[in-house]
Amino acid sequence: MLAEYSRGRSGPKEGTLLRRDQEHRGPGPRHGDAPLVHLRRGTDAAPDFPEIFDYLTGKAVSYTLNTNGTLITPAIARLLVRKGTKMVALYGATKETYDHVTRHPGGFEKVMQGFRYLQEAGAGFIVQLIPMRDNWHEWGKMTELAQSLSRHWRVGAPWLYLSSCRDPERNAEIARQRLDPRDVVELDQPDMSYKEATAHEYEHAEGDDRLFARCIAGRRDFHVDPYGGMTFCSFLKDPAMRYDLRSGKFQEAWETFIPSLADIVRGGSEYDKRCASCDQRKECRWCPVYGWLEHGRFSAPVEHLCDVARENKRFKEDWQVNHRRFFRIAGITLQVDSDLSIDDRTFHPKFEAFHTDGPGADTVTVRHHFTLPDLKGKDLGRELYRKPPWAIYRQNGSYIYLGISPQADDPSLHRVATFNADHTRARIYNDREDTWRKGDLHSLTMFPSDQILIARLLADRQGCYLHSAGAIINGAGMLFVGHSDAGKSTITKLLMDASAEANGRSPLQVEILCDDRNIVRRVDDGWQVYGTWSHGDVPVVSANDAPLRAICFIEKANENILMPLTDRKEVTRRLLACVIKPFVTADWWDKTLDLIEKLANEAPCYVMRFDKSGEIAGELRRLSL
Numbered sequence: 001m002l003a004e005y006s007r008g009r010s011g012p013k014e015g016t017l018l019r020r021d022q023e024h025r026g027p028g029p030r031h032g033d034a035p036l037v038h039l040r041r042g043t044d045a046a047p048d049f050p051e052i053f054d055y056l057t058g059k060a061v062s063y064t065l066n067t068n069g070t071l072i073t074p075a076i077a078r079l080l081v082r083k084g085t086k087m088v089a090l091y092g093a094t095k096e097t098y099d100h101v102t103r104h105p106g107g108f109e110k111v112m113q114g115f116r117y118l119q120e121a122g123a124g125f126i127v128q129l130i131p132m133r134d135n136w137h138e139w140g141k142m143t144e145l146a147q148s149l150s151r152h153w154r155v156g157a158p159w160l161y162l163s164s165c166r167d168p169e170r171n172a173e174i175a176r177q178r179l180d181p182r183d184v185v186e187l188d189q190p191d192m193s194y195k196e197a198t199a200h201e202y203e204h205a206e207g208d209d210r211l212f213a214r215c216i217a218g219r220r221d222f223h224v225d226p227y228g229g230m231t232f233c234s235f236l237k238d239p240a241m242r243y244d245l246r247s248g249k250f251q252e253a254w255e256t257f258i259p260s261l262a263d264i265v266r267g268g269s270e271y272d273k274r275c276a277s278c279d280q281r282k283e284c285r286w287c288p289v290y291g292w293l294e295h296g297r298f299s300a301p302v303e304h305l306c307d308v309a310r311e312n313k314r315f316k317e318d319w320q321v322n323h324r325r326f327f328r329i330a331g332i333t334l335q336v337d338s339d340l341s342i343d344d345r346t347f348h349p350k351f352e353a354f355h356t357d358g359p360g361a362d363t364v365t366v367r368h369h370f371t372l373p374d375l376k377g378k379d380l381g382r383e384l385y386r387k388p389p390w391a392i393y394r395q396n397g398s399y400i401y402l403g404i405s406p407q408a409d410d411p412s413l414h415r416v417a418t419f420n421a422d423h424t425r426a427r428i429y430n431d432r433e434d435t436w437r438k439g440d441l442h443s444l445t446m447f448p449s450d451q452i453l454i455a456r457l458l459a460d461r462q463g464c465y466l467h468s469a470g471a472i473i474n475g476a477g478m479l480f481v482g483h484s485d486a487g488k489s490t491i492t493k494l495l496m497d498a499s500a501e502a503n504g505r506s507p508l509q510v511e512i513l514c515d516d517r518n519i520v521r522r523v524d525d526g527w528q529v530y531g532t533w534s535h536g537d538v539p540v541v542s543a544n545d546a547p548l549r550a551i552c553f554i555e556k557a558n559e560n561i562l563m564p565l566t567d568r569k570e571v572t573r574r575l576l577a578c579v580i581k582p583f584v585t586a587d588w589w590d591k592t593l594d595l596i597e598k599l600a601n602e603a604p605c606y607v608m609r610f611d612k613s614g615e616i617a618g619e620l621r622r623l624s625l
Contacts, residue, residue: 069114077121086125093141128156132177158188164237181311209267211288235289271299284309330519330530333360338368345439459591463521465580470518472511474624477529477546489537498617557609560616571600
């Protein structure tokens with residue numbers, strides 16, 4: 001049995017719903033990180049595994065174990081019940097393929113027995129699928145098998161790096177097993193929703209050809225191989241880059257030896273002429289350790305990764321055309337990405353007025369997936385809100401929204417969404433594809449209303465929705481505030497008629513923003529009113545905005561009159577009654593109360609009584625001038 005110990009960010013990305021995006025930038029390794037243990041087939045049944053496992057896992061709050069599963073016994077399975085991440089590799093869906101790939105006759109039967117032992121012991125695990133040319137023909141069956149074995153599965157290695165043993169026959173076979181670049185990218189797609197321009201994991205400072213300088217400067221991991229060799233990266237196999245812990249001390253390795261490596265490896269002319277100056281560099285997964293494994297030189301390019309980089313770029317270009325749209329509302333740009341394609345029929349025509357070509361100064365990303373994550377056994381954090389159709393939790397600064405049933409005894413979910421702390425990044429997991437494919441969607445989030453997200457964003461930007469009709473009259477923004485049946489759609493139609501009748505003979509120029517819900521934001525020293533796509537009876541909307549000239553609390557009457565409203569308490573009461581409240585949480589409500597108080601004290605407000613004659617347009621004309 002061989003065991004490798006790797007502290008820090010050691011576990012491969014699982015790709016599940018609840019990720020830990022915490023970073024540590026201290027001077028040494030992070031306390032309590034998960035050790036990584038490899039259980040491999042050796043010459044015996046790994047008799048020392050329990051002792052090593054107990055020692056390593058006793059030093060950390062969790063662990064990650066990688067194994068091919070063939071050495072798992074009932075006793076080991078019972079050990080693995082201990083909370084941690086277990087990943088069992090699967091190389092085929094049938095005995096013939098698995099045994100051929102692993103060169104291990106009977107291996108498929110042994111790994112399936114290992115799975116059964118884990119299941120019988122109640123030890124949760126992740127099935128890790130290893131794709132290569134010789135099992136690619138049954139990839140679909142492999143995923144089906146993985147799903148039948150566990151609720152969790154992942155792709156283990158979309159592309160294969162060469163062996164550090166430098167055996168030419170072995171490395172030739174590894175190279176032969178590499179998938180086509182397009183298949184690699186399909187299996188390991190770049191995350192296009194969260195600032196895909198973020199720098200590649202491997203970076204170097206411009207003009208600095210010290211290939212490992214940044215890795216070492218920002219290190220928070222260490223790796224110890226089975227022979228006591230310690231360095232900062234598990235892929236680094238060059239003996240000269242490893243410290244022998246059998247004849248030295250950890251402190252010396254961490255504080256002296258590893259920092260000294262920063263100046264040793266330099267790219268030189270090969271690196272400058274190839275990878276450093278390549279126009280595909282941002283798309284590439286190259287790292288100096290891969291160059292060393294491929295060619296024995298840290299500065300060497302990996303031709304297979306060059307091909308993958310070109311395919312990566314093609315994927316991104318296709319994504320931006322067929323899987324992404326931008327919409328701007330109230331100064332906020334919503335970037336909508338979807339695993340399924342987006343076309344002109346996906347969203348309702350009302351969104352056309354809000355469509356924009358790219359991100360803005362304030363961009364929020366929304367990514368749609370179309371399978372629900374498995375939340376069984378997950379710690380969702382503290383519950384903040386529960387009122388069908390939503391239950392909201394907060395976990396480590398992020399938010400989890402569950403789309404729940406109105407029936408108390410129905411545990412099913414129809415939607416799950418995760419948001420970062422300020423709700424500027426969202427992943428939305430939908431339970432079905434047919435609604436998206438059918439198109440004509442009335443919300444970008446696929447929530448019952450986009451106001452659920454936008455109202456929260458506005459609270460952080462000194463803004464809110466108001467039940468109102470909104471219009472720009474002669475360049476001035478006006479809100480006609482009131483609940484249902486107050487006359488919002490009626491006043492909208494009267495303004496449209498008055499503008500049409502004027503036909504250039506009168507200074508009344510009207511642009512309708514929305515007849516039912518509009519947004520007001522405090523901008524610099526004033527207030528701005530914005531249209532929304534949440535219309536009522538009048539399907540006319542605009543993405544434009546204008547300085548707020550007046551808030552008119554509308555009342556149907558037999559007269560047409562504007563009366564100034566100077567009682568600020570009364571104004572506050574009326575405004576609060578008409579604030580859109582998608583859901584009420586303490587932090588949102590505190591921010592909104594403060595905003596409404598400012599709006600009541602600073603905005604000109606009126607009581608507007610009107611009839612259906614249209615004569616109120618004259619009063620509004622005078623108010624706008």
